[in-house]
Each structure stands twice: as structure tokens, then as C-alpha cells.
Amino acid sequence: MKVAIQVGLVVLSAAVLQRGVFSQLGMAGVVIEVLLIVAIAAGLSAGDQAGAITGFAAGLSLDLLHPDGPLGLFALTYAIVGWFVGRYQSSVVRSSRWLPVVAAVVATIGANVLYVVLSLLVDQRDLLTSRLLPVILVTSVGSAVLILPAVRVLRWAWDVQPDLAMRRR
């Protein structure tokens, strides 16, 4: 119950940040996707199941904030991305200090591409435009910058103690 409240609090805070702050701080019309970073950080810090659950909750929040998109598409995308990140988190987190950053960038690119593909399949909405490249670039940079603090927050939310490999850093 405590974990559910903490995760819910993190997701709600991220939604408020996305709505109030990061939607104002665009670069070339592209905004950083905090809720995606939350999903990736959950997978990195607490494993595949936590990544999927947090990703679903974060994506659903974004679906509800997104007034015109199909409800459930971000939830589906982020749940899958969170799960995949968590699947490979043990090897990634323990190998190198910077591999989580690389993993976050790869996951962000994957999430954007997956959303575009699912959008075409589910909603017949073709988002494969010239805007996709700047979106991928800016969101990847945002994920790279914010992933390490986000991992700390999600580790707290999921009540995960740093393992031996993490303590050695």
C-alpha cells in the first residue's frame, strides 16, 4: 500500500510538472516527456513488473492530459517500454555508471517510434512527419539529463535499496 501511494504520488507530480512546467519549456516546439522518463526510471530501478505498472500509470495520466488523442495509447506504449527497460535493467545498471543514460536514450527513441507505429495502427493517424526527428532528438537529450535523478526518485517510490553494485560507485 505504501509503495502504491508513493508511486501514485510520483506519477501525479510528474503529470503536474508536464502540464505546468515542461509544456512551457519547449525547444524548437518540442517538449521533454517527464512521464516517459518516470516509466523508464521505474524499469531501471525496480525491474520489469514495476516498469510496466508505472509505465501504464504514467501513460494513462498523459492520455488523460492529452485531450485529443486515443485514450490508452500512451498507457500501452509506456507499459511496454517500462517492461522492456526493466527486463534488461540488471545487466544495464550493474555494468557501468553511464549505461542507464544510454538505456534511457534508447528507450526514449523506442517509445517515440512505438507510439508513432501504434498510432498509425490503432488510430490511422500518421505521425511520421519531418517533426519526428527533432522530437526524438530533444526527448532523448531530456531523458539523458533527467534519468539519473529520476532513478533515485523511483527507487524511493518502489522502496528499492541500492544494491551492492550501486553502492560501490
Place this chain on the structure above:
Amino acid sequence: MAMSRRSPGRSRSRFTLVLLVLSSITLLTLDSRSFGPLESARNAVLGFFAPVGDAAESAFRPVGDAWNGATGYDDLRDENEQLRQQVLELEGQLTEGEAARRELEQLQGQLDLPFVGEIPQVKARVVTGGITNFDETIEIDKGSSSGIAVGMPVVAGGGLVGKIVRVADDRSAVQLLTDPASNVGVRVSGAPGIGIVQGQGDEQRLRASSFDITTELAVNDLLITAGARRSDYPPDIPVGRVTSVTADDASLEKTADVEMEANLNDLLYVTVLQWQPTP
């Protein structure tokens, strides 16, 4: 328990993922059928986040302004930013001086749009742009309490901007013409020929198609709403100007690239037309 701190095993993890995927698909299916409770939930979220978002937006506006100033890369953006500041200042000082009042009236006068005729209008301030990168919407500070309803067209100085897709008490979401899901029936101003304009998910640029190959369509032609029966938009609202034309002899159709008449960069105010399609 689903939220244990350690992975309970691969099969359980896969089961969780399958469950979440099925939940998402269920939501998508219900949403595509405009399931009432989901629509209500989304409208409620729009209203709930309005004050939360506004507070955060006010607190971080200086940061956002500084950021936009640092990352802006053209003069038009800077000019629009200055105008935004000017309008905000004038709003606050309206009662303080006649000079300020006149200036504000001049700015507001730009919103007296000749092409809307006698259709009742609601002026609204744009409070935020898209929340995500795949979100071709804006939020405005008026909602059902001001008589706004889903489907109403939204215009700005130059022409059509989009239509209302979601409404809360004091907040509405506008789907922009640039949304790939947006379709508008158009005709060439002053000439025969009807086509469809679609969004491309790209700032200011639209794509017009389905014009008969005999249609006289040329660069710089103005496209206006056709206003056919059951159309989402009233007739004769400017949509955009043709920038290039392509004729396809195989399909016997002409297509065109179109630049929007309304400037979507840093929209400050819009006008909602209280108009509904003829059933």
C-alpha cells in the same frame, strides 16, 4: 502482490504486462466508441488540471519566457513574445489609464473578424499549447459556462484555427488544423472546385487533396471553408494559401501544399464561433 519490491518471476512479470496491454486495448476500444464515462473522466481531468496547471504555469512563466527567448530562433517569435507581454500588461492596467485602454481596444479590435458574419462569438485566451509532442491542440480559458460546446469552430485573426474537441466548465481544448486527424472541406475563393485540407502534424503547413484535375488551382490561391451540408465549419472562412500544386493524371486529381492563414505561432487570443453543423 503486484507491487512487491523484487521481481516475482518472469512468468508473473509477463502476466502483468499482458494484463496491462489488454487493459490499454480495452480503453482504446471504449474510447473509439465514445464511451460516456471515459468522456466524462477526460473532461473532468481537463477541468481538474486547469487551476493546477495555471498555478504552475504562472510560477514558471518567467523561466519559460527566458527559455523561449534563449531558444527562439527567428524575429517573428521575438515580436510575438513582445506582443504577449504587452497584452498581459494591458490586461492588468486596463483601468489605470485611457491610453492603455485605447491600446488594448486596438489589440482587441484585431479580433473583430469580418468573415464570421452574424455568428455569435466567444473570445478566449490561449492558456497552453500541446502537453505532449504528438498533441496538436491548445487549451483556452473558456468552457461550457461561456456557451462553448464540442464541435464549435475556432478562428483567429487570419482565419480558421481548428475546432473544440473537449469542454470543461471554464476550459476547452481546441484541435488545430495541423492535427493529422483534422479534415476540412474547402473551395477555391472566387472559383469553382472543392477539395479537402488535412493536417500534417507540422507547423502552419497543410495538405489539400481531392480537387478535380480540371480545377483551376494556382499558387497563392486562397482556400476557404466550403460549408457544405453537415460540414463541421460554416462557409467562407479563410483556411490557407496554396504554395504548390501537383496534378496526378492517374487519379485525375490535383493536390496542393497549403500555408495556413492563421498564425499558430504563439497564439494569444482566439474566437470561438457558437455555430453547430446542420444535422
